[in-house]
Amino acid sequence: MGTTSTTSTTSTTSTTSTTSTTSTTSIDAPLTIAGTSLGSRLVLGTGGAASLLALEDALVASGTELTTVAMRRVARPTPGAAGPAATGDTSIWGLLERLGIRPLPNTAGCFTVREAVLTAQLAREACGTDWIKLEVVADDVTLLPDPAGTVEAARILVDDGFTVLPYTNDDPVTARHLADAGCAAVMPLGSPIGSGLGIANPRNIEAIAAASPVPVILDAGIGTASDAALAMELGCDGVLLATAVTRAADPVRMARAMRLAVEAGHDAAHAGRMPRRERALASSPADGRVAVGGATGPDARDNLDLAL
Amino acid sequence: MTTSPDTPAGPARPAALVNGEPYPLDGPVPVTDLVARLVPEVVVDGVPRGVAVAVDDAVVPRGAWDRTEIRPGMRVEVVTAVQGG
Numbered sequence: 001m002g003t004t005s006t007t008s009t010t011s012t013t014s015t016t017s018t019t020s021t022t023s024t025t026s027i028d029a030p031l032t033i034a035g036t037s038l039g040s041r042l043v044l045g046t047g048g049a050a051s052l053l054a055l056e057d058a059l060v061a062s063g064t065e066l067t068t069v070a071m072r073r074v075a076r077p078t079p080g081a082a083g084p085a086a087t088g089d090t091s092i093w094g095l096l097e098r099l100g101i102r103p104l105p106n107t108a109g110c111f112t113v114r115e116a117v118l119t120a121q122l123a124r125e126a127c128g129t130d131w132i133k134l135e136v137v138a139d140d141v142t143l144l145p146d147p148a149g150t151v152e153a154a155r156i157l158v159d160d161g162f163t164v165l166p167y168t169n170d171d172p173v174t175a176r177h178l179a180d181a182g183c184a185a186v187m188p189l190g191s192p193i194g195s196g197l198g199i200a201n202p203r204n205i206e207a208i209a210a211a212s213p214v215p216v217i218l219d220a221g222i223g224t225a226s227d228a229a230l231a232m233e234l235g236c237d238g239v240l241l242a243t244a245v246t247r248a249a250d251p252v253r254m255a256r257a258m259r260l261a262v263e264a265g266h267d268a269a270h271a272g273r274m275p276r277r278e279r280a281l282a283s284s285p286a287d288g289r290v291a292v293g294g295a296t297g298p299d300a301r302d303n304l305d306l307a308l
Numbered sequence: 309m310t311t312s313p314d315t316p317a318g319p320a321r322p323a324a325l326v327n328g329e330p331y332p333l334d335g336p337v338p339v340t341d342l343v344a345r346l347v348p349e350v351v352v353d354g355v356p357r358g359v360a361v362a363v364d365d366a367v368v369p370r371g372a373w374d375r376t377e378i379r380p381g382m383r384v385e386v387v388t389a390v391q392g393g
Contacts, residue, residue, distance in 0.1 A: 045392070045393045046391040046392060046393065047391055047392040047393055048391075049391055052391075055391065068392065068393030069389040069390065069391065069392060069393065070389070070390050070391070070392025070393050071360075071387045071388070071389060071390075072387060072388065072390045072392070073327040073328070073385065073386065073387055074327070074346055074347045074350075074359065074386050074387065074388050076326075076327065076329065076346065092389060092390060092391050093357065093358040093388070093389050103389065104393075105389060106392065106393040108392055108393050114365075118362060118365060118367070119387075121360075121362075121367045122360040122361075122362055122367055122385070122387050123360070123389075124360075125360035125361075125367055125369065125370065126358050126359055126360035126387060126388060126389060127358065127389055133393060135393075242393060
């Protein structure tokens with residue numbers, strides 16, 4: 001019994017050390033999209049921030065190196081009111097430059113392939129990047145991705161030289177089509193945009209991450225830090241979120257929480273978690289327990305014995 | 309493509325449709341000048357930053373702004389990056 005136990009402990013130890021050697025490599029490898037390495041696996045959206053100042057603090061606290069921006073019509077100058085709201089909005093551009101954060105323009109608000117393609121082309125011209133977060137949304141109530149339109153637009157944009165990061169639903173087959181179309185990453189939703197409901201279908205997210213030849217970034221639905229950690233534990237390569245930070249009561253604190261959650265989830269995903277058991281398993285040695293009144297208590301049972 | 313934007317009531321004045329609203333034109337205007345008039349704050353040292361222009365659903369590359377003229381009846385989109393996503 002004692003010999004068997006020692007042997008199994010030894011073999012377990014050697015397995016564990018092999019696993020941790022392998023995972024050290026993947027922890028050190030940064031998130032790389034289309035050949036560009038990013039220092040953070042957290043992509044922060046900028047929508048919903050109360051002010052640029054609050055946004056700046058949250059961006060810094062999040063540690064993000066990639067941040068989404070939307071493309072919108074410039075405000076027409078109104079007589080008498082110098083510097084309309086557009087002045088404040090356009091300075092998001094200066095803010096990202098100052099912080100050294102790469103912009104990821106999106107096609108938010110596009111319902112058709114044509115709208116999305118033109119918006120992407122405008123974004124490339126305005127932002128000086130061929131990276132685009134592709135969104136072709138089915139309707140303005142659910143805000144769910146239109147799979148057919150997204151795949152069609154992705155093909156057009158890839159052919160046009162874009163680095164395409166498509167927002168998609170949590171369907172593994174659509175994700176495969178997008179990767180086949182040449183997308184640089186796929187970004188499945190956890191739950192609907194702005195809902196904060198977390199990851200509604202973790203098995204699908206896990207399946208997408210397991211099969212994808214390109215990085216998988218969970219996009220939309222994150223409400224709190226545990227959602228972000230779960231996304232990483234399911235095998236995602238990164239997390240994109242906005243509202244969870246910008247609409248938190250304390251956005252800076254939540255941004256920091258998200259940074260730590262993404263790091264923790266990534267480490268956990270590659271640390272080789274322990275197997276789940278149906279029954280308890282003591283972690284303290286069974287031998288050498290104190291005796292009270294001359295008895296050593298009940299005989300050690302299987303669960304205590306196994307603890308060695 | 310061939311339809312002109314709705315002209316407001318009153319004496320008809322030639323106009324392009326800029327960001328969805330009629331923009332009166334007395335003559336052709338290069339894209340460069342239109343941008344400078346619309347958003348002077350984005351022009352730094354004579355170079356507009358963070359802005360893109362499409363005319364009749366086609367992007368006009370910045371290098372072609374000087375020689376591309378906006379004429380009445382054209383549909384123009386002038387966009388920039390804002391918070392979002």
